[in-house]
Structures are given as C-alpha cells and as structure tokens.
Amino acid sequence: MDFVNNLDTDTSLSILSCLDDPSDIVRASAVSRSWRQFAGFAFAVIKYSLSRNLCLKLFHQLSNVDHIVETSNDSNEGSSEAGSSSLMDTRLLEKEHRAYALLARGCMSSPIQSCIADAIIASSTDNFPAESILNTLEERDRIGRTPSYWSSTGQHRTSVPETLLYRLNGDLCVITEINIQPFQAYFQRGRPIYSSHYVRFRLGHHNDNSPNCNNSQDKKGEPGKSSVESNYVWTYTSQEFPMAQENRLQSFKLPEPVLCIGGYILVEFLGRVQTQEMDGQYYICVSHVKVEGRSLAKSFRVENVDDNGKFGLKVLSYSDPKETEEMDAEAGQEMDADAGQTQLRNLEQLLNLLHRHPLEVVNYVWPESDDEYAESEDEA
Structure with missing residues (x-):
C-alpha cells in the first residue's frame, strides 16, 4: 500500500519522522512521483523540520544550536518587502533545512x-x-x-x-x-x-x-x-x-x-x-x-557559545563533505599540510635532542624512513 496516497498528511509525516538516517528523506523523495509530490514533499520536509529532528536523534548536542548563519545570502534576507513575514519564515526554514541536511551528510558519510x-x-x-x-x-x-x-x-x-x-x-x-x-x-x-x-x-x-x-x-x-x-x-x-x-x-x-x-x-x-x-x-x-x-571543518564553524551552551552554527560551504575530502586528497593538499606539521614537529624534536645533550656535538641526520635507525631493544 502506498501510504502517501492513502493516509492523511499528518499521519504520513508522522511515519517519515520515524526514520533514523536523515539521508533516508532524500531516498524517500526518489521512490515515486506521488512521494515526491506528496503535499509538496520538499516543502513538507522543510516545514516540519524533518532534517533537524532526525539530526537531533543522532546527536542530542545539536539541541543547543541557537541560530544558523550562512556565509552568503544572509544579507539578502532582510531585503523583502514589509508585511512578507510568511516569506521570511519560509526562507528561515529553508536555510535550516539546507544546513541540517548538509550536517547529516557530513556526520554519516565523511571519511574517518x-x-x-x-x-x-x-x-x-x-x-x-x-x-x-x-x-x-x-x-x-x-x-x-x-x-x-x-x-x-x-x-x-x-x-x-x-x-x-x-x-x-x-x-x-x-x-x-x-x-x-x-x-x-x-x-x-x-x-x-x-x-x-x-x-x-x-x-x-x-x-x-x-x-x-x-x-x-x-x-x-x-x-x-x-x-x-x-x-x-x-x-x-x-x-x-x-x-x-x-x-x-x-x-x-x-x-x-x-x-x-x-x-x-x-x-x-x-x-x-x-x-x-x-x-x-x-x-x-x-x-x-x-x-x-x-x-566537518570545511563545512561548519561554531560561533558565540554562551554560558548556557547555546551557539551559532555557521555554514562555510555547501559542497558535499565527502567529495571535498576526496578532491583534497587527490590534489595532495592534505599530504602537504601533514608534511608541514611533521617538519615542524621534527624541528621541535631536534631541539629536544639538543636539550638532552647540550655538551655533545650531535651530527643529526633526519631518517629517510621510519626503520633507518631501528635497533633491537637488546642493543639499546
């Protein structure tokens, strides 16, 4: 039975609210034309904050999100004509939906x-x-x-x-x-x-x-x-x-x-x-x-945490977190960053070495591999 066609809107939304994975909402919209058009499916998801509610099921800490900030388009939200409060409310709900949908993808599919x-x-x-x-x-x-x-x-x-x-x-x-x-x-x-x-x-x-x-x-x-x-x-x-x-x-x-x-x-x-x-x-x-x-560093930033733990969630980019990580890996950006951190720590280790042996002349050579200077514990 296609419950979307046979049940009332509130009952259908109640069923969809039982989903455990926020990405299932997107999959549901692809089931059939009737599901996609169900009470304006996208509008129903946004209006009833299904993405937010499902994220809260996964991580209750998100209940402290006080407001959502986007890096772009926020300045245009206040440009609507006076009296269009319903339009403003819709835009706020859409922004919230976009942010929580992205958050769900990042929390569930970003590489460990x-x-x-x-x-x-x-x-x-x-x-x-x-x-x-x-x-x-x-x-x-x-x-x-x-x-x-x-x-x-x-x-x-x-x-x-x-x-x-x-x-x-x-x-x-x-x-x-x-x-x-x-x-x-x-x-x-x-x-x-x-x-x-x-x-x-x-x-x-x-x-x-x-x-x-x-x-x-x-x-x-x-x-x-x-x-x-x-x-x-x-x-x-x-x-x-x-x-x-x-x-x-x-x-x-x-x-x-x-x-x-x-x-x-x-x-x-x-x-x-x-x-x-x-x-x-x-x-x-x-x-x-x-x-x-x-x-989720490339997608979100936490801002203005108050004494009650409430904070603003700033969206830095709506690019898919998984795709962004894969592109960076292919470009070698992450390897370059790791190499820089490793070189910095190597310099600190060298200072530590000299600190331990201040009276000795140390001819220190960075090992080309982890095993270059490996010795058995008995020799040590």
Whole structure:
C-alpha cells in the first residue's frame, strides 16, 4: 500500500519522522512521483523540520544550536518587502533545512580520519621540552636514537591524575575512538611501562567568557598545571576505560559516535601503576595519542557559545563533505599540510635532542624512513 496516497498528511509525516538516517528523506523523495509530490514533499520536509529532528536523534548536542548563519545570502534576507513575514519564515526554514541536511551528510558519510590538529598543554611535564606533549603526535617511537614520549612529573601518591589537552581540526568533529600507547622505558632496568589504571575523555569548547581566560590554548606544551577547569567547558564525558600495562597502541572505542562541539579533547589518566627505580615515584608516560573521527571543518564553524551552551552554527560551504575530502586528497593538499606539521614537529624534536645533550656535538641526520635507525631493544 502506498501510504502517501492513502493516509492523511499528518499521519504520513508522522511515519517519515520515524526514520533514523536523515539521508533516508532524500531516498524517500526518489521512490515515486506521488512521494515526491506528496503535499509538496520538499516543502513538507522543510516545514516540519524533518532534517533537524532526525539530526537531533543522532546527536542530542545539536539541541543547543541557537541560530544558523550562512556565509552568503544572509544579507539578502532582510531585503523583502514589509508585511512578507510568511516569506521570511519560509526562507528561515529553508536555510535550516539546507544546513541540517548538509550536517547529516557530513556526520554519516565523511571519511574517518585523524582529527588532532595540535597538542595544547599537559597537566605536568617532567623534563620540558624533551618530554613534551608534542612528542605524542609523532608516529615514530624514536627520532634518531632518541625516544619520543611525554612524561608526567613524579608523584608519591598513585591517585594523582594527569591530563593532556588537544585541539581538533574542526569546531565540529564526530569522534568514534581514541588510540593511546603507553611508553616503555627500554633504557631502564626491567623495561617498565608507565601506563595508568584508567583513561577517560572529555569533549568541549574553549570558554571565551571565563574571567581567567588568558589564551592558554596558545601556550603549547608549557610546563605546569593547566587551567582546563576554568578555561574550557566540557559537554561530553566518557566512561572510564581500563588501560593495559602493555607496550602497544590501545584502542578505546566510544559506545556510540559523539559530536564534539567546539573542537577540544581532554585525555585524563587516572591511577598510577609504575614507579621509577631511581626516585621511587610514580609516573605516567605516553608515546602516542590518536583521535579518530569525521571532521566537518570545511563545512561548519561554531560561533558565540554562551554560558548556557547555546551557539551559532555557521555554514562555510555547501559542497558535499565527502567529495571535498576526496578532491583534497587527490590534489595532495592534505599530504602537504601533514608534511608541514611533521617538519615542524621534527624541528621541535631536534631541539629536544639538543636539550638532552647540550655538551655533545650531535651530527643529526633526519631518517629517510621510519626503520633507518631501528635497533633491537637488546642493543639499546
């Protein structure tokens, strides 16, 4: 039975509202001519905000969208003649529909990729800058003969936590999983692994209204305590995941994809398990941190987040997010950007190396491959 032809408009719209995937609305309009023309199908979708409602089913965080801004055509919305309020309302509904339809495509079909843009700050650093948080973005375990890792300061109590703060490569990112590799000190007796008991993740945005805001997000890797409690607002907090005391990249998959609104992630390490032989204190050390998900940086920007969490959603481009990513990959733009970031981190690693060996003459040669300087742990 074709329910569109046999049921009233309200009942048909109620059925369509049960769809779980916003893209199904587009598929429904292609079923037949009667479906496409159903009560003016496109108008019905727009009037009853089906795209928005289906997006809210996927990510409840979008309920905080206060208004939508387009990079073009917004200036023309106020040019209508006086008394055409119905036309204005229709245009606003159309704009909302366009934005949420694009948002749905990006959240569901954009390629999953690494979402970390930069390392901001660690709650503590034992030997800055040689053991900086920046080292956790380096994919290699060693730069030349020098190990690459972040280390906290030592503590006598196992309950003292540590945090690492990162900026994502977009104001809107759908996060699916986080990968972390604890550091194994192969140069210490017994080759201890400095993991934590548990790890937890927070997603959110910078608090521009904080009275203590001092642009701490620009102080990358600065030693000492960070002010994440006052300068950042966390809209999502994950469960506590147990971390294995093993030298491998461990995957922590979120129970369901989470939309990060604001572009920041805080990694919390809870509970210390390993002492250092020379001082008997507990440390947490990490080699790598990776965040996997879908970035909507080229489509959207978050603006004017207020104290209640309400924000403006700015549409940067209506190009299909998936097609945009594929075109950039073909043009090599992303590879060039990654290469630039890698070169920058290589320079920082070189400074770290010289910091560790200030009295030695170091003939440092950048390895052409990850395995060029690979040595067995026994030789190390």
